[in-house]
Amino acid sequence: MLLGGPQRCVHRCSPRSGTVGRVPLSRCRVASAVAAPPKTTTFDGFVDYILDLQKDIRKTAEDMEDDRSKRFVEDRWERDASNPNAGYGITCVLEGGRVLEKGACNISVIRGTLSAQRAAAMSSRGRSAIDPAGGQPYAAAAMSLVFHSAHPLVPTLRADVRMFQVGDAAWYGGGCDLTPSYLDEQDTAGFHAFWRQLCDQHKPELYGELKQWCDRYFYLPARKEHRGVGGIFFDDMSAQEAGFDVETFVRQVGSGILPSWAPIVARQGGQPFTEEQRQWQLLRRGRYIEFNLLYDRGIKFGLDGGRMESIMVSAPPLVAWRYNVTPQPGSPEERLLAVLRQPREWA
Numbered sequence: 001m002l003l004g005g006p007q008r009c010v011h012r013c014s015p016r017s018g019t020v021g022r023v024p025l026s027r028c029r030v031a032s033a034v035a036a037p038p039k040t041t042t043f044d045g046f047v048d049y050i051l052d053l054q055k056d057i058r059k060t061a062e063d064m065e066d067d068r069s070k071r072f073v074e075d076r077w078e079r080d081a082s083n084p085n086a087g088y089g090i091t092c093v094l095e096g097g098r099v100l101e102k103g104a105c106n107i108s109v110i111r112g113t114l115s116a117q118r119a120a121a122m123s124s125r126g127r128s129a130i131d132p133a134g135g136q137p138y139a140a141a142a143m144s145l146v147f148h149s150a151h152p153l154v155p156t157l158r159a160d161v162r163m164f165q166v167g168d169a170a171w172y173g174g175g176c177d178l179t180p181s182y183l184d185e186q187d188t189a190g191f192h193a194f195w196r197q198l199c200d201q202h203k204p205e206l207y208g209e210l211k212q213w214c215d216r217y218f219y220l221p222a223r224k225e226h227r228g229v230g231g232i233f234f235d236d237m238s239a240q241e242a243g244f245d246v247e248t249f250v251r252q253v254g255s256g257i258l259p260s261w262a263p264i265v266a267r268q269g270g271q272p273f274t275e276e277q278r279q280w281q282l283l284r285r286g287r288y289i290e291f292n293l294l295y296d297r298g299i300k301f302g303l304d305g306g307r308m309e310s311i312m313v314s315a316p317p318l319v320a321w322r323y324n325v326t327p328q329p330g331s332p333e334e335r336l337l338a339v340l341r342q343p344r345e346w347a
Contacts, residue, residue: 043139043170046163046247047109050143051090053161053254057105057145058092060258064265070097072105077307079110087111091310095317099265101150104313110140114166125236129169139165143254146314147261152281153268155180155187155228156288156316157261161254163247164236172250173235176257177214179228179288181281183336187264188229192346194260195232198252202244207347210234215343220291225340227291231260280333282320289319 058072072092080086087110094103114122116134123132130136142162149156161174178191192211199207214233219226232253239246292299292314299311327333 043141043163043165047141049251050107050141050161050254053143054090054092054105054107056255057258058094060262061094061100061103061105061147064099064262065094065097067098070094070100072103075309077310089307089310091313093313098150099154099269101148102317103145103147105145106143106310106313108140108142108144108310112138114138127169127171129166136166144314145257148285148316149265149269151269151271152181152273152277153184153271154265155261156285157257158314159253159257161250163250170238170247172237172246174250174253175210175214175231175233176253176260177218177228177231177233178261179284180336181284182277182332183229183339184264184268187267189346190263191229191231191260194256196347198256199232199249201252202249203242206244207232218291220287220295222294223287223290225287225337226343227287227340229339229346230343279320282318283322283325284336285316285319286321289315 062071072094075091075093076088077091078086078088087108089109090107092105094100097103114130114134114136116132119130119134119136120132122130140163142160144160144162145158147157156179157176158179159174159176162172164171164173176195178188180188195211196207199210210232211230213235214230215226217233218228218230237246299314327337
């Protein structure tokens, strides 16, 4: 069990605690949200959930920093200032922290009308609620997160939850995955076990399906490497097709993002590291940028007229490319590449 018994919180939920791990997990505000998220049944209810989730994530991440001056900067923007119903976003960024060299946690809420091209694509996937000619109003909401660690032994964390609604029909997407610079098998297995346990609450085979989906999506074919060690990923999921309460599952995914990663920060964040390890971290970030710009569907879509600051906020603050870097045989760097070239079953 990852969410019960005598386990301890790693989020510093107690204002009296100056160290990680002092609070019983039953009193952890983030883990409690995973166990019993509030039920919502409308688009506006989902928006309320992700707004609260963003606030909780910001507070928890700020509490992980030793420096009280390290806080998220909030940038609220309107999609169309002349149309208050068109949508808005809240981009939040923390930079230069002990834990987070750069962390971004963003909200976007958009309302619009389906174009014929997008409606035809959705209709071709069997969406009977979609008129292939377009013209239907739609609403979309998402919370997305990328945390680039300052420590080479703490992996980059990427996650999101999102909802797309047309009329009374709704589809959901999201996921959570790790991109390490160095492979720690205990960290990776624990991360995947967390998500397997959560998925098992809804359908026995769900974790395996979403883990494979994640491995397929976060892949750089030009490098013949997967971007990281995976996690879960899903898109365009509806309750009618899934056979379980997808909305509840998606909210549990959102509320589980930091609890799945924080134990790694607690174990690795205080370890010493070398300049060589730091340089390897910067090189691996180059692969992260390559995937985002060459293959990520969301970023490619956003680059066509989207808000550039919001699109590129997921980029790490520092990155390096060197020509034809080949790790030494048997080195920790080579161990990582072996797993990225051939994903393993972790849970």
